[in-house]
Amino acid sequence: MVVFEKPHALADVPLHYCPGCTHGIIHRLVAEVIDELGIEGRTIGIAPVGCSVFAYNYFNCDMIEAAHGRAPAVATGVKRSDPENNIVFTYQGDGDLAAIGTAETVHAAARGENITVIFVNNAIYGMTGGQMAPTTLPGQVTQTSPYGRDTSKVGFPVKVCEMLSNVDGATYLERVAVNNVKNVKNAKKAIKKAFQNQLDGKGFSLIEVVSTCPTNWGLTPEKALEWLEENMLPYYPLGVYKDKFAEKEDK
């Protein structure tokens, strides 16, 4: 009896991610959800620029590589090309989504674009070697904040779920993490709901996954998880930031 196997939507290729990086877990969760909803044949994924740039090789559904930050705009074009059939998701990091692509993110949400956004926040630019991100914590040391992020000079981190919760067009915003089994399970539930919303035509869903970067944080995978719990989660509290339809149901 098979008790555990690779999701069909996840390609059978080695991932390039560093040891201890949580991209692998998040990829798997997205693939499991695609399998469970039976939507692989109608799903089109949009890969970002950043560590997950090669995501187009890792999913078995059709994939498109977008320019840095432009994934929500590309997703809009794909979704609008066949709104009844296409299930479209973007997979983006913090630099991609919350710095260079802020306008595309906010306006896709404002339009209520019927897409699913998977936002991986690890507070650093990983692919380019560990520079300060829009989500880098105050005081956090990176290659371009070598004395720690000085909020008096470079300002404060962008809290994406909180920011988008004020956008009327956004449907569902939840911040999750994959640092332990309980959180992984909850993350899967959130990702599934974000895809289900799209299937139901409910509009823009974004799941922020607070993630680690052991390599650029300069920590072992285990220490990185501890650092996430002690530093990231207090600044980026987990939870549902908006659920338009739940609110309606409550009323």
Place this chain on the structure above:
Amino acid sequence: MAEKVLMKGNEALAEAAIMAGCRHYFGYPITPQTEIAAYMAKRMPLIGGTFLQAESEIAAINMVYGAAAAGKRAMTSSSSPGIALKSEGISYLAGSDLPALIINVQRGGPGLGGIQPSQSDYFQATKSAGHGDFRLIVLAPASVQEMVDLTFKGFDLADKYRMPTMLLSDGTMGQMMEPVSLDMGEVKEYDKSSWAACGTKCEREHNVVNSLFIQPDELEKYNFERYERYAQIEANEVMYDEYRMDDAEICIVAYGVAARVSQNAIDKARENGIKVGMIRPITLWPFPKAVLNAAADKVKSFVCVELSMGQMIEDIELAIRCKKPVLLCNRTGGMIPTTADVLSKIEEANNIGGDK
């Protein structure tokens, strides 16, 4: 002959795009091309198409990229500063071998420039439409009828060669009204199933639309392949028009609105006994090099008429290997040369002879 209707250039262009099967328009407002967006906003919802006003030119071109990647005919329109913002996306379209039509209704520059007609994006369109090794097919209409015909043709060329095509127009072409025929024949369908990201239906391997190739030899291979396609385009798709060239001793080279002014000047000069004609490039890339080079063996000089500080003139000199002098007759910043300006330059060309 098909029935003709009186239409404004920008609106005729928009209707031609719809007749060419384009159902996906993404744009951002900018003068002087807003009629295109306004027309699409009215028409697209009535025919099951998409009109979407994006948050920026950058977003608009990336929406085009998405719809094109999904295998649909998609377009955007803008004007000079807006096209500069789209250049990132244009490069990605080229690098991912995606067809799309991009309209540039040119205005004066640089910077915010002005809103009057210009041809100062010639370099941008033909040499530097974005980063990296690539070409755009660049079509230059000189009448409202050509706005229609070249829009239709532009979509076909984009699909045929799997690359972005630009229609390089200007404020004059966009705003003027002329009688046009919208009878353009059948739309040719292209099979995009081998590459379009429109869902595998779990019946095939996944398609990946991408321009990233980390291995340099792989990237080089794709660039070489793309340039082989470009060589075919240069061999097969050059378009130009000749006017009174049979016995011409002076050859005007002009496109778009500059060609319209030049035609009047040629007729006047001919009345004065000066043998002058015109070669009007319709494709700015591929540039009609061969016909210009052949003309250089017959005429004594060339006059390049353009609404810029002299951009196309460099391609003319290259095409004719500098065999004959090329005079520049130009206005810029939104100003248009008058018939008298061109006539005076023709007379100057007539006086210098060909053995300079």
